Amino acid sequence: MRRILFLLIFGVAGLAILVSLGVWQVQRLAWKQGVLAEIESRISAEPVGLPDTISADAEKYLPVTITGDMEPGEIHVLVSVKQVGAGYRIIQSFSTAERTILVDRGFIPTTAKDAERRNGPMTIIGNLHWPDEIDSYTPEPDIDDNIWFARDVPNLAAALGAEPVLLIARSETDPGITPLPVDTAGIPNDHLQYAITWFGLALVWAAMTGYFLWRNRAPSESDAT
Missing domain, CATH: 2.40.50 (OB fold (Dihydrolipoamide Acetyltransferase, E2P))
Structure with missing residues (x-):
């Protein structure tokens, strides 16, 4: 019984950690999508004149x-x-x-x-x-x-x-030069893949926990009969 209780506590704790990591990545995904949307909106805004004072933080994009x-x-x-x-x-x-x-x-x-x-x-x-x-x-x-x-x-x-x-x-400056405008394609956004990985590991962990609990309970049930 003590062995089963240990496996149960260990399994639930591990499952909780893996699920929480998956949820965190989902939250990060929503945050990153918001950041990318804001950058894309800034990139595609109406052009203005070159500011007198330019800061890399304030004027990026x-x-x-x-x-x-x-x-x-x-x-x-x-x-x-x-x-x-x-x-x-x-x-x-x-x-x-x-x-x-x-x-x-x-x-x-x-x-x-x-x-x-x-x-x-x-x-x-x-x-x-x-x-x-x-x-x-x-x-x-x-x-x-x-x-x-x-x-x-x-x-x-x-x-x-x-x-x-x-x-x-983003406008052409010479017929032989192809503009490569700024976009968000090069900004990494792997949070969905990370979330899928963590949730997948949580499923595997849950299955393994259930299997070990079944194996440890099976002998005692057969002995009782």
């Missing part, structure tokens, strides 16, 4: 319109696009009447690395962004071949003589 000159001189950031393959993001400095910032013009295939592209006067619609793409495994830029491996905004700004402000274009 802000849609803006800028008019000025695309300055010569490119930085190529190595990326891979689904169903297309490897290529580069084109990063350049862009000068308005008041300031010079960075513009991510979009994607080119590796074969177009040395092609000529349109610079000079233009108007661009895009979103301000400060991508978090640097970790301990990110290689240093290959300066000789002009290949970077992440959009490191402060270092890109230093290299191109611009403010550490990056506008990711």
Whole structure:
């Protein structure tokens, strides 16, 4: 009897923990969906002019319109696009009447690395962004071949003589460049999978608990007969 009681307490406690973890992930899923909806709403809002004072926290994803000159001189950031393959993001400095910032013009295939592209006067619609793409495994830029491996905004700004402000274009700036606008696809949202995993483990735990309780009760019942 003491053995059965121990198994029952152990089984119920484990089941409660697993179910609570599943419920927590469901709550996190609702929270993340709200965050993503807010970001998507901000991304797709009506573009405004470039603010005088720009903060990475306050202006992240802000849609803006800028008019000025695309300055010569490119930085190529190595990326891979689904169903297309490897290529580069084109990063350049862009000068308005008041300031010079960075513009991510979009994607080119590796074969177009040395092609000529349109610079000079233009108007661009895009979103301000400060991508978090640097970790301990990110290689240093290959300066000789002009290949970077992440959009490191402060270092890109230093290299191109611009403010550490990056506008990711969603309007076309050159026929040979495909814009890669900001979206929420790269923001991880795995809470549903985690919830399913925890609830699945809870079902397995409950089944195992029931099995062990049945095995420990079966001999005593047979002995009584």
